[in-house]
Amino acid sequence: MSYVLNAAADFADESAEGFVAAHADLVRRVTGGVARRTATAVGEVALVIGGGSGHYPAFAGLVGPGLAHAAAMGNVFASPSTQQIYTVAKSVATDAGVLLSYGNYAGDALNFDLAQERLRAEGIPCRTVRVTDDIYSAAPHERSKRRGIAGDLAVFRAAGWAAAQGLSLDEVAAITERANERTRSLGIAFSGCTLPGAEEPLFTVPAGQMAIGMGIHGEPGIEVRPLATADELAALFVGGLLGEVPDDVADVAGARVGVILNGLGSVKAEELYVVYRAVARELTQRGIVAVDPEVGEYATSFEMAGLSLSLLWLDDELEAAWTSPTYTPAYRKGSVEPREAVDADSEASIATVDITAAAPEAAAAGRVVATALTAISELIDREVDELGRLDAIAGDGDHGIGMQRGARAARAAAEAAVAHGAGAGTVLVVAGDAWADRAGGTSGALWGAGLRAVGGAVGDLGKPDALTVATGIDLAREAVQSFGKAAVGDKTLVDALVPFAETLAARVDEGVPLATAWSDAAAAATAAALATADLLPRMGRARTHLEKSLGTPDPGAISLALAMTEVAGVLVRAQEDHLHQKEQA
Numbered sequence: 001m002s003y004v005l006n007a008a009a010d011f012a013d014e015s016a017e018g019f020v021a022a023h024a025d026l027v028r029r030v031t032g033g034v035a036r037r038t039a040t041a042v043g044e045v046a047l048v049i050g051g052g053s054g055h056y057p058a059f060a061g062l063v064g065p066g067l068a069h070a071a072a073m074g075n076v077f078a079s080p081s082t083q084q085i086y087t088v089a090k091s092v093a094t095d096a097g098v099l100l101s102y103g104n105y106a107g108d109a110l111n112f113d114l115a116q117e118r119l120r121a122e123g124i125p126c127r128t129v130r131v132t133d134d135i136y137s138a139a140p141h142e143r144s145k146r147r148g149i150a151g152d153l154a155v156f157r158a159a160g161w162a163a164a165q166g167l168s169l170d171e172v173a174a175i176t177e178r179a180n181e182r183t184r185s186l187g188i189a190f191s192g193c194t195l196p197g198a199e200e201p202l203f204t205v206p207a208g209q210m211a212i213g214m215g216i217h218g219e220p221g222i223e224v225r226p227l228a229t230a231d232e233l234a235a236l237f238v239g240g241l242l243g244e245v246p247d248d249v250a251d252v253a254g255a256r257v258g259v260i261l262n263g264l265g266s267v268k269a270e271e272l273y274v275v276y277r278a279v280a281r282e283l284t285q286r287g288i289v290a291v292d293p294e295v296g297e298y299a300t301s302f303e304m305a306g307l308s309l310s311l312l313w314l315d316d317e318l319e320a321a322w323t324s325p326t327y328t329p330a331y332r333k334g335s336v337e338p339r340e341a342v343d344a345d346s347e348a349s350i351a352t353v354d355i356t357a358a359a360p361e362a363a364a365a366g367r368v369v370a371t372a373l374t375a376i377s378e379l380i381d382r383e384v385d386e387l388g389r390l391d392a393i394a395g396d397g398d399h400g401i402g403m404q405r406g407a408r409a410a411r412a413a414a415e416a417a418v419a420h421g422a423g424a425g426t427v428l429v430v431a432g433d434a435w436a437d438r439a440g441g442t443s444g445a446l447w448g449a450g451l452r453a454v455g456g457a458v459g460d461l462g463k464p465d466a467l468t469v470a471t472g473i474d475l476a477r478e479a480v481q482s483f484g485k486a487a488v489g490d491k492t493l494v495d496a497l498v499p500f501a502e503t504l505a506a507r508v509d510e511g512v513p514l515a516t517a518w519s520d521a522a523a524a525a526t527a528a529a530l531a532t533a534d535l536l537p538r539m540g541r542a543r544t545h546l547e548k549s550l551g552t553p554d555p556g557a558i559s560l561a562l563a564m565t566e567v568a569g570v571l572v573r574a575q576e577d578h579l580h581q582k583e584q585a
Contacts, residue, residue, distance in 0.1 A: 002302065008197025009405055012053040012075045019060055023329040027063050028342060030091040032084025034060050035070035038339035045163040045172045046070065046092040047099050049156055050085060051108055052077045052398070052440070054195075055216055057330030058152055058299040059102075065336040066326025067160040075405060076195055077217045077398040078441035079107030081448075083433070085115035089126075097125030097169035101159055101176060103148025104130040105217070107442035110483060114445065127173040131155045133185040133310060135244050136213030136222050149216050150262035150299040151183040153331070154312040154322070157258075161321035175317060182249075182313040185260075186240045188233065189214040189306035193265065195397055196302075198388065202397040212236075216264070216301045217396035230271075234278030237309035242286070249313050253287035258312035258322040261295045266305040269296065279309060292323050298331070355430075357421030358460045365424035365463045370414040372570045373431055377407040379566045380559070390555040393548060399443060399555040406439025406447055423460025428452070442484065443556055446493065449483050450476035466514035470505045477501040491537040491549065493556035500525035500564055515571040522564040529557035 005011050020029045027034045033050060040046050049059050050072030059071040069092040072080035080088075089098045100116060102108045112128060119126040132143055133151025148155075158179035162172040189211045192201035205211045206224065213222035228236060242252065249255055261276050263269070276295050283290050291314060299308075314322060325334030358366065380387070380403045388400030413434035417427045428451050436448025457472030458464040464472075477497050486492040503524040507517035532554040 002194065002196040005196050008195070009401060009408075011196040012073065015053060016060065016073055019056075019329070026327075026329050027060070030070065031087040032080060033071050033073040033088040034063055035088065035091050035342075036063055036065070036068075037341045038065070039342045040069050040092045040094050041166075041339070042094060043096050043166060044094060045096045045099055045167070045169050046089070046094060047101065047156070047159045047163050047172075048072065048085070048089045048092065049101050049152075050074070050080050050088070050112070051102050051105070052079060052217065054193075054302055055299050057297065057328075058216075061330030062153070062156055062328050064326065064328030064331075065339070066164060066324055066333075067156055067328050067331065069163075074107075074440040075398070075402060077396045078402050078439070078444070079105065079111045081437045081440045081444055082111045082114040082118070083437040084440070085112055086118050089115060089119055089124075093119070093124050097127070099159055099163065099169065099172050099176065100126065100128045101156060102130065103152055103216070104132045104144075104146060105148070106484075107440070107445065110442055110445050111440065114483075125169050127169055129155065129159070129173060129176040129180055131180055131183075133180070133183045134213075134215065135184050135186055135240065137215065140244060147215050149185050149187055149310075150260050150308045151180075151185040151310040151312070153260055153294070153298045154183045154258055154310060155179045157324070157326070158318055158321040160326065161324045164324075175321070178315075179312065179318055179321070182246045182315075182318065183310060184241045184244050184246075185308050185310040186212075186237055187214050187216075187262075187264070187306060187308035188212050188236075189264065189304055190227070191266070191305040193302040193304035195388070195401065198385075198397070202392040211306075214264075214301075214304070214306060215396075216299050217398075230274045231278045233307075234275055234282050237275075238279060238282040238286075241309065241311050246313050254289070255287075256289045256291050256314045256319060257283070258314055258318075259283075259290045259293035260298060260308075260310040260312075261293070262299055262308045262310065263297045264304040264306035264308070265297070265300045266303050267307050272296065272307060275307065291319060292333075355417055355420040355422050355426055356460075358423030358426070359462065361463045362423035362460050363418075363421045365458075366418050366422045366427040366460075368570065368574050369424045369427045369431075370411075370418045371574075372567045373407070373411045373414045373427075375566045375570050376563045377404075377411040379562055380404050380407045383559070383562060387555050387559055390552060390558060393552045395555075398441065399559065402439045402441045402443055403559050406435040406444050409434040409438030410447075410451070424464060425455045425457075425459040428455030428458065431455075443493070443559075446480045446484050449479040450497075453479040466508045466517060469514055470501075470508040470517070473501045473504055489535060489538070491532050491535040491554045491557075493554070493560045495532050495535070495554065496525040496529040496557035496560045496564075499528045500560070513575060515568070515575040518564070518571050519568040522561065522568045525557075525561040525564050529553055529561040532557050 046069040052074040074080035131148030132146035134147040137147040138145040159176040192203040384400035391399035410431035432451030453476040454472035504521035
């Protein structure tokens with residue numbers, strides 16, 4: 001558990017603030033994350049890494065010469081938003097371009113890809129390398145689906161070194177991709193971790209047992225075995241990783257490897273060294289040379305008791321990268337040349353929406369939208385713990401907190417827009433942007449895309465009729481499926497959204513009032529969300545824990561259904577108020 005915090009929802013932001021205050025000589029705060037205190041050299045590719053908070057020193061602690069130029073920092077165990085990644089990258093970008101690199105998780109991939117599109121649209125060259133080192137998260141023939149864990153460090157080291165050599169973006173990306181292809185990791189946990197403010201851990205491991213294949217977001221292990229001795233752990237680690245030697249390694253005997261023995265949070269340095277003595281022996285017995293081994297904490301998961309072993313199979317170029325100088329708040333090797341610091345307040349400009357007061361009828365519709373978003377925010381505040389509990393069964397337990405942050409931000413943005421007389425379309429667009437930016441993760445990006453799609457359809461020209469709203473909801477459904485790539489049956493929020501959109505359109509076509517059609521659609525979404533308990537996940541982090549998810553509904557589908565039901569109540573009350581006003585007139 002987290003012993004020191006104020007409010008759980010503020011934990012990531014306050015931690016980042018303290019990190020920058022402690023390392024102001026090395027990093028500066030930029031919107032969405034942190035960047036080097038020094039400017040990116042002219043003609044140098046900027047390496048931008050990132051991910052959720054809760055993994056220190058990944059990711060902010062790896063920003064500095066020889067490693068990353070900047071890190072986008074999401075909420076606890078949640079991807080940074082598209083806006084965060086974009087603004088962080090803009091703060092360090094040069095004409096040479098930007099390389100984005102991060103662990104391969106659905107929310108990170110979605111948001112980093114969208115940020116890459118924005119950067120490219122502005123003429124900034126951009127490439128991406130996803131880290132896929134966790135051998136237990138997918139089969140060898142599906143390496144592209146594997147997670148990134150402590151092997152992040154090896155891949156980032158290669159990228160940072162290549163960028164410092166002044167290589168082109170394509171050359172930097174090629175070396176980074178080769179490092180990823182030659183990095184393998186295997187992890188073990190003895191206990192779970194607990195999110196800040198939570199009462200219970202995301203998962204538990206039976207006494208006397210160990211979970212093999214856990215992820216750094218608290219995803220449960222894939223296999224449980226009896227607790228091993230340190231020597232047995234070393235044999236398990238090395239044996240498992242040698243079962244997946246990269247194809248281009250001609251001979252294991254005589255091979256040189258970069259080694260990372262990583263503690264997940266509660267396994268202390270002395271314990272790691274007990275394991276490493278056996279790891280070193282196992283490698284030596286096979287004729288493998290360990291080069292500059294790293295033993296410590298490099299990618300953690302709060303107080304999780306666990307550890308992982310990563311091997312980077314070196315060639316001459318990768319060895320030069322692995323042993324090169326670097327100087328960051330959490331990782332230092334050799335010495336680096338000092339550079340001129342950047343103004344601490346220097347950061348990328350952020351686009352803002354100009355709000356023009358709408359006509360009275362349109363402004364009234366904007367107020368109804370703001371009321372609906374307030375109702376959703378209050379609902380999520382009530383349900384945050386239960387949504388987190390559902391998500392923790394086969395995921396990382398962050399859904400409730402992410403939804404809470406997103407809904408609160410959307411509510412605040414909507415209230416500010418309404419204060420300027422905005423119509424429904426503008427209220428929805430600014431709320432969608434705020435939701436996506438503040439929530440981060442997959443659900444944040446999808447809710448943001450959905451709200452923006454509805455806003456674009458309803459506009460600000462008057463009170464939108466039922467058909468316009470139904471059209472907007474279908475556009476939201478299309479945007480969510482386009483961004484997230486999920487279909488009905490994948491056990492995601494799409495399983496609730498599709499029947500909601502279809503039922504709403506059908507009832508509107510029948511000529512029933514919007515409030516009635518919405519209520520019926522919300523009932524259909526609720527039934528579909530509950531039915532996801534019988535599905536096996538085919539998308540997201542729960543995909544690797546199929547049987548653990550069976551019998552539990554998808555938290556994303558549940559939260560959507562709950563939100564749509566809450567909005568139904570708002571629309572019914574708005575309809576009643578409208579009829580009452582007509583009677584009074």
